[in-house]
Amino acid sequence: LTERLNKAFKNISGQGKLTEKNMDDMLREVRLALLEADVNYKIVKDFLVNVKDKAVGQEVYTSLNPSQMVVKIVHDELVALLGEKEAPLNFKESGMTVVMMVGLQGTGKTTSVGKITSLLKRKYNKHPMLIAADVIRPAAIEQLQTLGKEVGAEVFSLGIETPAVETVRQGLARAKESGADIVLIDTAGRLHIDDELMEELAQIKEIAKPDDILLTVDAMTGQDIINVAQAFHEKLNVTGLVVTKLDGDSRGGGVLSVRSITQVPVKFIGLGEKMEDLDVFYPDRMADRILGMGDIMTLVEQAQEKMDLEQSEKSARKMMEGTFTLDDMLQQVEQVQKLGSLGGIMKMIPGLNQFASQMDDEKTTRQMNRSKAIIRSMTKEERQDPGILRASRKKRIAAGSGTTVQEVNALVNQFEKTRQMMKQMAQLQKGGKMNMNAL
Ligand code: GDP
Numbered sequence: 001l002t003e004r005l006n007k008a009f010k011n012i013s014g015q016g017k018l019t020e021k022n023m024d025d026m027l028r029e030v031r032l033a034l035l036e037a038d039v040n041y042k043i044v045k046d047f048l049v050n051v052k053d054k055a056v057g058q059e060v061y062t063s064l065n066p067s068q069m070v071v072k073i074v075h076d077e078l079v080a081l082l083g084e085k086e087a088p089l090n091f092k093e094s095g096m097t098v099v100m101m102v103g104l105q106g107t108g109k110t111t112s113v114g115k116i117t118s119l120l121k122r123k124y125n126k127h128p129m130l131i132a133a134d135v136i137r138p139a140a141i142e143q144l145q146t147l148g149k150e151v152g153a154e155v156f157s158l159g160i161e162t163p164a165v166e167t168v169r170q171g172l173a174r175a176k177e178s179g180a181d182i183v184l185i186d187t188a189g190r191l192h193i194d195d196e197l198m199e200e201l202a203q204i205k206e207i208a209k210p211d212d213i214l215l216t217v218d219a220m221t222g223q224d225i226i227n228v229a230q231a232f233h234e235k236l237n238v239t240g241l242v243v244t245k246l247d248g249d250s251r252g253g254g255v256l257s258v259r260s261i262t263q264v265p266v267k268f269i270g271l272g273e274k275m276e277d278l279d280v281f282y283p284d285r286m287a288d289r290i291l292g293m294g295d296i297m298t299l300v301e302q303a304q305e306k307m308d309l310e311q312s313e314k315s316a317r318k319m320m321e322g323t324f325t326l327d328d329m330l331q332q333v334e335q336v337q338k339l340g341s342l343g344g345i346m347k348m349i350p351g352l353n354q355f356a357s358q359m360d361d362e363k364t365t366r367q368m369n370r371s372k373a374i375i376r377s378m379t380k381e382e383r384q385d386p387g388i389l390r391a392s393r394k395k396r397i398a399a400g401s402g403t404t405v406q407e408v409n410a411l412v413n414q415f416e417k418t419r420q421m422m423k424q425m426a427q428l429q430k431g432g433k434m435n436m437n438a439l
């Protein structure tokens with residue numbers, strides 16, 4: 001998939017301009033990437049409409065590096081959708097903060113409670129207490145007790161005979177007594193959404209008045225994730241997401257779906273089964289992951305640099321061999337133009353920057369465009385050997401490129417001079433191995 005995307009990007013970077021057509025190719029790949037990452041199709045659709053709007057709008061300003069531009073727009077748009085910044089817990093200013101963990105069975109509630117507790121102790125110097133309010137699975141209480149021992153926090157439980165709501169009521173009282181500054185409530189899950197569970201959770205919420213209700217979402221879940229998130233959010237108004245199992249090979253497109261449905265931030269991500277395998281959420285990393293590439297930006301930049309380098313090495317070699325043609329010259333003009341405005345380039349070069357303002361970019365660009373037009377109006381033979389150009393051919397070329405015969409002559413002269421110079425340099429260098437980079 002990464003390869004397909006790269007190819008689509010490359011197709012664009014070979015062309016000079018962003019058009020509806022070549023952008024469609026690329027956006028089709030982006031669309032596939034998102035769908036394969038399990039992003040909901042409706043969200044994908046809206047997303048692409050957005051991206052296209054933005055890309056077409058920007059085309060006017062920078063037609064110089066279209067592929068990078070589109071990549072950047074896709075990436076930035078994803079980041080924006082995922083929520084731009086790290087989101088901490090809603091700590092109470094004073095008094096005891098209450099965090100309630102909800103989610104389907106097996107999504108990682110209990111594990112996440114342990115991980116967050118560990119983080120609160122290590123990074124925030126907090127004194128957490130845990131309440132075992134999953135009284136459905138007998139092993140759940142024991143699991144939380146084991147984790148509590150491991151991370152060094154008291155676990156409150158009344159066993160499976162006591163209703164969860166009652167456990168929470170007494171647990172909160174006990175926490176206040178013990179001087180805990182934050183309480184985490186581990187709740188029961190089900191394999192599917194069911195009313196009984198939702199009712200129980202709503203009652204716990206009523207009693208505990210949590211500062212944060214965190215919904216655990218298993219990154220491995222497919223399209224179904226969206227319905228689950230919707231149901232939880234409608235009933236409980238969750239305030240944050242914990243995306244678990246991102247250490248697996250899932251691309252995590254579900255995160256994007258859930259995020260756009262609930263509009264609540266991802267507060268933590270789970271990266272393994274151990275207590276330290278928890279991290280805050282970095283939207284840009286997630287965007288890369290969903291698109292299925294390591295670091296999409298550097299990738300494209302590198303690919304492009306490499307292409308440019310190969311291109312100029314090739315024409316340098318040709319110059320030295322005396323086989324430099326007008327086609328090579330055309331490519332060189334295009335290379336230079338791809339770099340941006342000459343004034344802009346000069347500004348970046350120490351020693352030359354003071355002249356940058358004197359550069360008449362418009363004039364240079366006009367000249368370059370005329371040179372390109374002239375060469376493009378030539379036949380293949382003429383480009384290989386401008387020696388065959390007679391008056392009638394020159395007239396045809398001038399007409400075809402919207403220039404004059406004088407301008408055609410000037411270009412051919414310039415080309416011959418360059419070629420002569422190259423030949424002389426080649427003679428000087430003969431014998432020794434050339435260092436292309438020195439050119
Ligand atoms: P709960 O039913 O929602 O409480 O889920 P648990 O916390 O019991 O977790 C279910 C399983 O998922 C356990 O085997 C956990 O070790 C595992 N698990 C939880 N979070 C992660 C994670 O971030 N990565 C991986 N690889 N496994 C996880």
Ligand code: MG
Nearest residue numbers: 109110134140
């Ligand atoms: Mg559990």
